[in-house]
Amino acid sequence: QSALTQPASVSGSPGQSITISCTGTSGDVGAFDLVSWFQQHPGKAPKLMIYQGSKRPSGVSDRFSGSRSGYTASLTISGLQTEDEADYYCCSYTGGVPYVFGTGTKVTVL
Amino acid sequence: QVQLQESGPGLVKPSQTLSLTCTVSGGSFNSDLYFWSWIRQPAGKGLEWLGRISNGGSTTYNPSLKGRLTLSKDTSKNQFSLILSSVTAADTAVYYCARVVGGPGPGYFDPWGQGTLVTVSS
Numbered sequence: 001q002s003a004l005t006q007p008a009s010v011s012g013s014p015g016q017s018i019t020i021s022c023t024g025t026s027g028d029v030g031a032f033d034l035v036s037w038f039q040q041h042p043g044k045a046p047k048l049m050i051y052q053g054s055k056r057p058s059g060v061s062d063r064f065s066g067s068r069s070g071y072t073a074s075l076t077i078s079g080l081q082t083e084d085e086a087d088y089y090c091c092s093y094t095g096g097v098p099y100v101f102g103t104g105t106k107v108t109v110l
Numbered sequence: 111q112v113q114l115q116e117s118g119p120g121l122v123k124p125s126q127t128l129s130l131t132c133t134v135s136g137g138s139f140n141s142d143l144y145f146w147s148w149i150r151q152p153a154g155k156g157l158e159w160l161g162r163i164s165n166g167g168s169t170t171y172n173p174s175l176k177g178r179l180t181l182s183k184d185t186s187k188n189q190f191s192l193i194l195s196s197v198t199a200a201d202t203a204v205y206y207c208a209r210v211v212g213g214p215g216p217g218y219f220d221p222w223g224q225g226t227l228v229t230v231s232s
Contacts, residue, residue: 001174003156036218038157045206045225046157051218089157093216097172099147099159 004029004090004102011108017078020105022090024071028100029092035073037066040087049088050075077107085109112136114207114223122201122230128194132207132223139188140165145210146183146190147219150203158203162210163190197230204228 005023012018022035029035033053038046048057050066053073063078073092077084090102118130130148138144148160161171163181171179175194183190194201204227208219 032216034216034218038219045222046219047222048218048220051211051220052216057220091157091159091219097159098170098216101157101159104156 001028001094001097001100004092004100006088006090006102006105008103009106009108011110012077012080013110014080014082016080017076018080018107020075020077020088020090020107022073022075022092022102024073024092024100026071027096028094029068029073030071031095032093033068034093035066035068036091037064037075038089038091039084040089042086046089080109082109112138112209112221114209114221116205116207116223116226118205118226118228120227120229122197122228123232124198124230125196128192128197128201128228128230130192130205130207130226130228131189132191134188134190134209138209140185142166143211145212145217146181147208147210148181148192149206149208149219149222150201151206151225152200152203160192199230202228202230 037050040046054066065076088105113135115133122128142165145162147162163169178195180193204225206225208222210217
């Protein structure tokens with residue numbers, strides 16, 4: 001099972017919106033609208049930001065939103081803030097392995 | 111709320127066995143609603159799902175580990191454990207334990223332990 005493909009880096013200025021893509025296949029992202037997204041600050045454990053494609057856990061800012069189109073899931077961060085600077089990982093259920101993570105995206109706030 | 115904490119040796123020699131334990135506090139360990147997983151992350155690299163264990167003890171492993179992984183759980187201690195045999199330098203990573211919300215079907219990882227660094231070196 002290959003890792004899901006994410007851009008290595010995405011950047012934006014404070015207040016802007018950015019979108020991180022997560023591309024898979026018909027066996028994972030395309031088959032299940034169940035992608036989750038994690039935020040990871042340096043030296044810290046990943047934190048769940050989005051689950052089941054577009055749901056936010058309690059306590060996660062509504063500036064974070066998730067969606068999917070075909071084989072690509074997306075995480076959008078609106079109103080970018082300095083504390084959003086971190087690594088972000090997507091994860092899809094595959095029905096086989098059964099979980100596969102994305103390659104990770106470093107978000108930089110300019 | 112539920113908290114997870116990994117523990118175990120930080121240094122393992124090549125070809126030996128890596129053993130880690132995750133202690134769960136705050137409830138839910140004996141619920142059929144959750145599975146329990148291990149995930150690792152080599153320095154500067156991405157996340158790799160290793161395996162999961164159900165409340166009843168059934169396990170699923172990542173085939174990439176080629177039969178080297180065994181998960182178990184001790185309900186009396188609210189702990190689940192990882193044993194990885196025949197380790198090499200490629201197994202050097204931060205190891206995380208996490209709760210899987212959603213049972214045997216499509217689930218998601220929440221929360222995670224803080225992680226423990228394991229280095230494989232002689």
